[in-house]
Amino acid sequence: MTRVEARSTPAPVSQGRIALRTIGRSTARTARALGERATGAGSRVAAFAAPVTSVISPIGWLVLAAALGSAILALVLDWVEFAFLAATLVGAVLIAIPFVFGRMKYRVGVELQPRRVVAGERALGRLSVVNDGGSSSLPSRMELPVGDGLAVFPLPSIEPSAEHEELFAVPTERRAVIVAGPAISVRGDELGLLRRTVRWSEPVELFVHPRTARLKPSAAGLVRDLEGEVTRTITDHDISFHALRAYEPGDPLRNVHWRSSARTGQLMVRQYEETRRSELVLLQATAAEEYVDEDEFELGVSVFASLGVQVVRDGTTATAVTEEHRLRTATTMALLDDTCRIEPAKSTPVLREFARDVLRRTPGASVVLAVVGSQLPLAEIRAVETVLPAEAQLLAFRVDRGADARIARVGSTQVATIGDLGELPAVVRRVKP
Known part of the structure; x- marks a missing residue:
């Protein structure tokens, strides 16, 4: 009698699940690829727009956001007052644009004198700005971080090759490492909506040492002699003599004590106490x-x-x-x-x-x-x-x-x-x- 084996056929529901999983994976890959492309495109756009967007200060962004919100409210609610507000805010930003134009060519130096002080002593700083351009520079200001503070110096118009100097005091009441710099020139409007900065110098460190007491030499019982401290370790090579012992094969001949050897009839060598510095x-x-x-x-x-x-x-x-x-x-x-x-x-x-x-x-x-x-x-x-x-x-x-x-x-x-x-x-x- 012939035996017939029956094979089960996959249910349509299982095939549907497989199809859904395939579609889901394809959709996920497509979404991931689109996301990566969008991210890359956004990065390129941000890099392209950086010279413009970096000039806008946080206050400027708030003003632009308020202008956009006012414009939306004016359109939605049909309120003319919000339209005027939006126009005023945008106008303030537009008026600020000319203030950031202009090229500066400075040579800036930051000096601290002295570079090391004891807490409480006086330390002075000097900021020098030389116009290396071929024409007079426009007025601007220079910002110099000093420790946790910020020193702001208004710079007038400087003639070519001329130097402008500013002196400032450095707070040294407490022990610290105070970093002065980098010096940054700032151009922008008085409201602070736009701000263009250029870095001109490297940071300079001022060491404010702790107050110390003068102690006498060999403080805390430290030994400061040529030989050092004598230990209890016995060695064949040192300075502090300890005793004599009988010669053993391999002992260096320079340690032989010839007088004692002649008196006893056998070779005698010196032993030493090991010494060390503290x-x-x-x-x-x-x-x-x-x-x-x-x-x-x-x-x-x-x-x-x-x-x-x-x-x-x-x-x-x-x-x-x-x-x-x-x-x-x-x-x-x-x-x-x-x-x-x-x-x-x-x-x-x-x-x-x-x-x-x-x-x-x-x-x-x-x-x-x-x-x-x-x-x-x-x-x-x-x-x-x-x-x-x-x-x-x-x-x-x-x-x-x-x-x-x-x-x-x-x-x-x-x-x-x-x-x-x-x-x-x-x-x-x-x-x-």
Whole structure:
């Protein structure tokens, strides 16, 4: 008997679904392609119109939008008043157009004198504008950003090759890096509807250094002699003599002590105590919640900078870091420049983890100086002891504005409280290594 297998035929509904999916995919691809073309065309149109649209200020765009809205209301509601308003607004923009025409050819210089000051000292700036064109320039104005402010200088008509000079004062009450520039010439109407700008100079930095206290050499017990600090490690090559021992094959003959060898009848060689120069790590905790206010934070930066400057002057190998910055210690000027960039941090690791990360990169540290705020618990300072290298010493400087200067011991760490920057030299002299 022959067996016949029946095959099922796809239902018309399934074929319809397939057709719908195909149509949907085709439509999506077409829409995507049209969208990409429209975007590309819009970008080209925007780039072509940029020389015109970039001249319109935000106020100008608001005026044009108000004119368009008034025109629509005049047509829809048939109100003549809105038509007059639209015409007035458009007329204001049209009247402003001639004010942006004209070519300027300036040579602009921005100078700051001096380039580095201590917070509170006076700093002056000079803006010079020379007309390099072949004819007299039209009146305009020059805008110069200075820090968070903006200095505006009206420029008169300047004869060819003539120079116009403007002097200005730079606010230096607080530590900062103040950027002056770039100088931008502005042409436009008095209402500010249209504004054409040209950049003429590069930004110039003014470093406002923190106030520092002058410390005596070898601050915080740092050794500054030729040999360095003597350690307990015994070596065959160094300066500090330790003892004699019997000669072993491979010992260099220059270490043989011939007098002792002649007296004992066998070769004797010198042993030395290994010496090293101090390697110091200077940390500052910058978490905003660890300081009472901004003034206390500035006191912490001043203490940090004072210690760092003296360490660099002593010639001690040093690493100076905050949670966000690694400061240069090649020269005192480089260090002070970098302290200008220290800012309170909103979220930072705990002091112990911060110290662990730094000391992992400087395993040879012999002295660690930590500058912290008054709101940091003493237990967190003591926790740093657990991550110190062997034989390393921790000294903490806790800033507390208005508090009496004192030195206390927390575990094996000396904690010096600083209430005023002028107290720092006396406190440092009292610290015992």
